[in-house]
Amino acid sequence: MRYGPNLLEEILRRTDIVQLVGRKVKLTRRGQAFWGCCPFHKEKSASFKVENGRRTFKCFGCGKGGDAFRWLMETEGLNFPEAVEKLAGEAGVELPKWTPEDEAREEKKKSLYDVIEAAAAFFEAQLLLAVGTPARDYLKSRGLGEPDAKRFRLGFAPASGNALMAHLTAKNVTQDDMIAAGLVRPADEERGVRDFFYNRLIFPITDARGRVVAFGGRGLTADAKPKYINSGETEFFSKGRQLYNFANARPAGLKAQTIIVAEGYMDVIALVRAGFEAAVAPLGTALTEDQLHLVWRVAPEPVMAFDGDEAGLKAAHRAARLALPNLKPGHSLRFAFLPSGEDPDSLIRAQGAPAMQKVLDAAAPLAEVLWRGETVDRDFSTPERRAGLEKALSEIVSLIADGKIADYYRRDFENRVFEAFKRRTRGPARAPGRQGRFAPQADPVSAAVKNSLIARSGGARKVKETELCRLILEEPELASRYAELLAELHFSDPLLDRLRQELLNVAASGFRLENKGLENHLLRQGMADVVERLRAPGARSEVVQESAFGEDADARFLRAAAQLRDMSELDPERRRAMERFKAEGTEESWQEAQRLLARRSRE
Numbered sequence: 001m002r003y004g005p006n007l008l009e010e011i012l013r014r015t016d017i018v019q020l021v022g023r024k025v026k027l028t029r030r031g032q033a034f035w036g037c038c039p040f041h042k043e044k045s046a047s048f049k050v051e052n053g054r055r056t057f058k059c060f061g062c063g064k065g066g067d068a069f070r071w072l073m074e075t076e077g078l079n080f081p082e083a084v085e086k087l088a089g090e091a092g093v094e095l096p097k098w099t100p101e102d103e104a105r106e107e108k109k110k111s112l113y114d115v116i117e118a119a120a121a122f123f124e125a126q127l128l129l130a131v132g133t134p135a136r137d138y139l140k141s142r143g144l145g146e147p148d149a150k151r152f153r154l155g156f157a158p159a160s161g162n163a164l165m166a167h168l169t170a171k172n173v174t175q176d177d178m179i180a181a182g183l184v185r186p187a188d189e190e191r192g193v194r195d196f197f198y199n200r201l202i203f204p205i206t207d208a209r210g211r212v213v214a215f216g217g218r219g220l221t222a223d224a225k226p227k228y229i230n231s232g233e234t235e236f237f238s239k240g241r242q243l244y245n246f247a248n249a250r251p252a253g254l255k256a257q258t259i260i261v262a263e264g265y266m267d268v269i270a271l272v273r274a275g276f277e278a279a280v281a282p283l284g285t286a287l288t289e290d291q292l293h294l295v296w297r298v299a300p301e302p303v304m305a306f307d308g309d310e311a312g313l314k315a316a317h318r319a320a321r322l323a324l325p326n327l328k329p330g331h332s333l334r335f336a337f338l339p340s341g342e343d344p345d346s347l348i349r350a351q352g353a354p355a356m357q358k359v360l361d362a363a364a365p366l367a368e369v370l371w372r373g374e375t376v377d378r379d380f381s382t383p384e385r386r387a388g389l390e391k392a393l394s395e396i397v398s399l400i401a402d403g404k405i406a407d408y409y410r411r412d413f414e415n416r417v418f419e420a421f422k423r424r425t426r427g428p429a430r431a432p433g434r435q436g437r438f439a440p441q442a443d444p445v446s447a448a449v450k451n452s453l454i455a456r457s458g459g460a461r462k463v464k465e466t467e468l469c470r471l472i473l474e475e476p477e478l479a480s481r482y483a484e485l486l487a488e489l490h491f492s493d494p495l496l497d498r499l500r501q502e503l504l505n506v507a508a509s510g511f512r513l514e515n516k517g518l519e520n521h522l523l524r525q526g527m528a529d530v531v532e533r534l535r536a537p538g539a540r541s542e543v544v545q546e547s548a549f550g551e552d553a554d555a556r557f558l559r560a561a562a563q564l565r566d567m568s569e570l571d572p573e574r575r576r577a578m579e580r581f582k583a584e585g586t587e588e589s590w591q592e593a594q595r596l597l598a599r600r601s602r603e
């Protein structure tokens with residue numbers, strides 16, 4: 001590779017993508033993101049989103065998206081090295097062509113690495129002194145002795161609050177450098193300059209090359225809050241982009257073609273001690289997309305190890321959903337759940353490495369975890385509930401960006417639905433000649449699946465239509481912001497479609513839209529029924545549920561509109577197949593309708 005990943009990351013980190021895209025596209029700020037009209041396809045209302053937080057652009061209309069390099073390649077026809085060179089120049093990142101100033105800057109940075117390394121050595125030494133007794137006692141309580149401390153370079157930050165500062169000052173390190181290295185907190189209104197860590201057990205965090213760039217600190221008193229802290233973000237350290245123990249885990253993981261993502265530092269240490277050397281953990285936050293890409297560079301199917309309790313399950317589902325938009329052929333995740341109440345550390349201490357190996361061997365594939373998340377402890381005794389399940393599953397599939405993989409998941413989920421409901425209704429009354437395959441219409445299974453299939457093409461549309469209308473009632477400005485988009489959609493529900501047209505009328509009139517005013521206007525137009533329906537509790541929960549993804553109203557609106565458009569674009573062949581299936585309800589027509597529905601509309 002011509003440029004190291006660190007260099008590319010550095011360039012992206014220093015590039016203001018909003019400003020970069022803003023040179024070609026007029027962008028308007030809404031919340032955290034900026035929106036504009038997509039330059040890759042024709043549109044008059046803004047469905048093109050740029051975010052500095054994620055350092056990406058994304059069009060909800062045509063699907064184009066990527067990072068700043070991708071942007072230059074798409075808009076200026078540059079190849080990758082050219083895009084890198086151009087952005088590096090603008091971002092002030094020097095590519096490996098050294099000038100005296102570069103040498104000086106690099107020297108400076110190198111000296112900061114040395115400062116952090118000196119701090120690591122200081123913490124290590126403190127652990128072995130009398131002051132380090134509380135930290136050593138804690139380690140002992142977790143079964144760790146001096147050789148372990150040495151191996152993982154564990155340390156102790158004394159309670160005084162300025163011990164490190166005094167130590168580094170004596171080595172002629174300036175306060176500015178200590179602050180730049182993230183070791184010392186600058187003075188604020190309440191207190192003067194002071195050590196970042198005090199009275200904490202110290203875990204050094206290294207970069208991919210194995211240089212110490214930051215520290216994690218565990219409080220040693222019951223009242224230490226929070227229990228764990230990390231160094232602040234610095235030029236070298238970003239907690240969302242690095243992983244604990246990555247430098248050591250990478251070679252082992254590449255060799256074994258697997259890597260374990262545990263929840264915390266102590267879990268990683270326990271795993272490594274037990275012989276699972278390819279183990280990493282995020283740095284005090286839930287796994288991020290950047291970290292996901294990092295572990296994918298090591299192994300195609302990293303194993304996420306979660307505690308078997310409810311919090312662990314929740315974290316697993318969060319990670320599963322995070323992975324969906326990023327899945328590529330050959331890239332997935334597996335999930336290992338520890339027995340309830342255990343983490344890798346406690347399990348290995350109690351039962352040894354073989355017990356952990358067993359847990360890892362039983363790791364479930366991503367599709368299985370997503371399926372369990374929607375089905376475990378749920379009751380699907382009515383067709384409506386089964387239809388609800390199918391809807392939830394198809395929403396999961398809609399989060400997968402890669403078309404091939406989305407198709408695979410759709411089929412996988414359909415098989416699971418089929419198998420699950422076949423099993424539930426299998427009974428002695430069944431005719432012996434009909435085992436296995438799909439039963440005809442009179443069978444309750446067939447009715448359920450049929451209902452859900454119809455729901456997916458009809459009921460699911462109505463859900464999306466309702467959601468769009470509700471979002472607009474909540475935030476009427478959406479109707480004028482996306483009038484063009486709204487005009488292109490056709491609602492299958494006649495009442496909702498009338499509302500849609502009325503909203504377009506109001507938007508076209510140029511009045512400033514406000515909730516109360518809009519509602520009064522709709523009531524005057526004789527649309528009290530539909531307004532009431534949209535205000536009903538069911539419709540409300542639908543919208544609230546969506547917002548659990550943490551998206552703002554615009555993103556939710558655009559997502560729902562895109563999904564609705566997808567659903568509306570049934571071609572005549574698919575429509576006829578659906579009609580035939582509705583009329584006949586035979587296995588053959590079901591298969592055909594399934595096959596055609598599964599065909600994803602790709603533009």
Ligand code: ZN
Pocket residue numbers: 038039040041048059060061062063064
């Ligand atoms: Zn576009």
